[in-house]
Amino acid sequence: MSNEPTSATEARGRVTELARAARICMLTTIALDGRQVSRPMGLQEAEFDGDLWFFASADSAKVRQIRVNPEVNVAFSDQRHHAWVSISGTATDEFDRARAERLWNPLLTAWFPDGLDTPELTLIKVHASSAEYWDSPNSTVVNLFGYAKAAVTGRPPTAGENHEVTY
Numbered sequence: 567m568s569n570e571p572t573s574a575t576e577a578r579g580r581v582t583e584l585a586r587a588a589r590i591c592m593l594t595t596i597a598l599d600g601r602q603v604s605r606p607m608g609l610q611e612a613e614f615d616g617d618l619w620f621f622a623s624a625d626s627a628k629v630r631q632i633r634v635n636p637e638v639n640v641a642f643s644d645q646r647h648h649a650w651v652s653i654s655g656t657a658t659d660e661f662d663r664a665r666a667e668r669l670w671n672p673l674l675t676a677w678f679p680d681g682l683d684t685p686e687l688t689l690i691k692v693h694a695s696s697a698e699y700w701d702s703p704n705s706t707v708v709n710l711f712g713y714a715k716a717a718v719t720g721r722p723p724t725a726g727e728n729h730e731v732t733y
Contacts, residue, residue, distance in 0.1 A: 577731045578614065581697045584651045585612040588642035593620070593690075595631040595638050595657075603631065607640075607690075610669040616655070616694035616733040621666070621674055624659060624688040632657045632690065640692055648702035655694040655733075665689065697731040 585591070586609070594604040605628065611619040618640055622629055632638065636658060642651040666682055666689060678684035 574731065577729050578616065578697075578733065580701065580729070581651055581653065581694075581699055581731055582612045582614050584644065584647075584649045584699055584701065585609060585618065585640075585642050585653070587647055587649070588644035588651070591640050591642045593628065593638060593640050593692075595628050596635040597627075597631055598634060603627070604641075608674075609642075610671070610689075616653075616697075618653065618655075618692040618694070619665070619669055620690040620692075621669070621678065622659065622688055622690050623678075623684075624661075624686040629659045629688060629690065632659060638692055649700065651697060651699040653692070653694045653697040655692045655696075657690055657692045659688045659690050661688045694733045696733065699727075699729055699731070701727045701729075 589609050591607055591609055592604040593607045594602050597603045607620045607622075609618060610621060611617075613619075636656045638655060638657045640653045640655070642649075642653075644650070663682070666687070669689070670682055675681055678687055
């Protein structure tokens with residue numbers, strides 16, 4: 567059975583599934599001097615419409631960078647499932663108490679000790695404009711066999727499905 571999406575809606579759904587499964591990502595912003603800066607973030611929610619949600623401190627460098635240049639990239643790597651997702655989009659910071667209550671996880675107190683009452687607590691919303699994913703349902707052994715076969719035949723290995731998605 568193939569994971570090949572049959573429609574744009576299914577492809578967007580697959581991006582959402584892969585992002586949710588990976589949970590931890592690298593959020594890349596543009597620094598004030600033009601450099602790309604990436605840092606790990608824990609995904610709180612991925613919505614089917616292409617919105618990703620993260621908790622952050624409103625006075626953090628990433629939030630300041632988003633306010634100046636909202637173009638971001640969010641990259642997920644899920645080694646267990648042999649899947650990778652890269653999502654490009656526009657980020658904003660906004661604090662919605664009701665949404666924050668719904669998204670809150672007690673593990674976040676490690677970063678936000680006062681919970682939802684932590685001063686400067688905000689949410690980063692990334693609205694996806696496009697995404698690309700690589701999805702390999704095969705095991706590591708099957709993938710290694712594919713790479714060995716490629717080395718012998720001189721033809722690139724088939725590493726699974728690759729799709730581009732627009733929102």
